Amino acid sequence: MHYYYFYYLVIIIFSNSISVFCQKQEQRTYRELITKPIIFTPEYNKIISHVDLPVVKNELSITLKIYLTSHGSGPTWDSVFYKGSMGTSNTPALWLKPNESAPCPRFSFTGHFDAGIDMNDYGFILNRWYHIAYTLSNPDKRMNFYIDGEWVGSLSITQIQGQSIIFNDGPLYIGKPFFLNGFAGQISNFRYYNFRLSHSEVLIDYSGEDPTKHNDNDECLNKSFVDLTIAFFLGIMVMVLGGILFIPKIILRRSYQAIPNPMQ
Structure with a gap:
């Protein structure tokens, strides 16, 4: 037997x-840092300590809903969110281009402090809600960016063996970082994930689930x-x-x- x-x-x-x-x-897992809409001005921000965020090893995602009431006039770009210390790492970060509010998602990797894409063809219209998803993966060496569930841009690291995404233990600034300006408008449903959302998962988040x-x-x-x-x-x-x-x-x-x- x-x-x-x-x-x-x-x-x-x-x-x-x-x-x-x-x-x-x-x-x-994730943490929802903002649920109901909060009004932001260029001088107002919300700061989240690194220890209050989910532990990130080599991937992260941020999703949020944003509503703009005016375009920034420059000369600097307006910040939606920024994590890190000025001049060392800005992983992750999202800026809005002056006068048109085109989104510019950024991150830092080996040898490049400010890498990212300028979405010049996707300027946000004022007084309208948008859903944004930002995903980042060091194993995939790639950043993806989505607007209203649609995949609209990506940036890949080309030197796979010699370069890596630089994560950091700095605070997360929602709105104004340091001496720079934030945006004017509202944010709701701001979620910080400790993994890379797939496109299908972005659509689930977009649907409110x-x-x-x-x-x-x-x-x-x-x-x-x-x-x-x-x-x-x-x-x-x-x-x-x-x-x-x-x-x-x-x-x-x-x-x-x-x-x-x-x-x-």
Whole structure:
């Protein structure tokens, strides 16, 4: 009956693999820093300490809704959010171009303090709500930017081996950073994620739902499918190896039981 214990061991290994992968998904979290609309002026800001944000290892995302009441007149660009210390790291950051409020998402990576994209064709219209999503991934070496659920821009690091995104432990400024100006308008539903939102997850956030709850429902079977497949085939390999060890013993035992007793 030893082979029954062997199959029981395989079941334990496979179920534990599923549990481990699901626990990894539970580490994906966020904090909603602003829920109801808050009015911002070029002189007003909201500062969040680094220790009050979800722990970021190599990915992050920010989503928010923004409503502009006027365009900045320059000469400096207006800030929507900025994390870090002036001149060292601005990961992540979002600026608005003067006079037209075109979004300019930025970040820092090895050798480049202020890398990003200028969305000159996407100037925000005044007195209208927009949904913004900013995602950043060091494993992917890439920043993506979305407006109202539509993927509108990205920037990739080209020297994959020698350059990395520079994260920082500075505070997060929403609105005015340091001596620079913030924007004039409102922000609501400002969320700070400790992982990179996929496009489908951006759309979930855009709809007002929670991407992390969506992941808890089915992420373990969808995005971890490859990992679970590997675990399955490892289980098959263990079964085969176990069969090589146990099946000959079972055959010998049955053969022995089939030999007639000469004393009968």
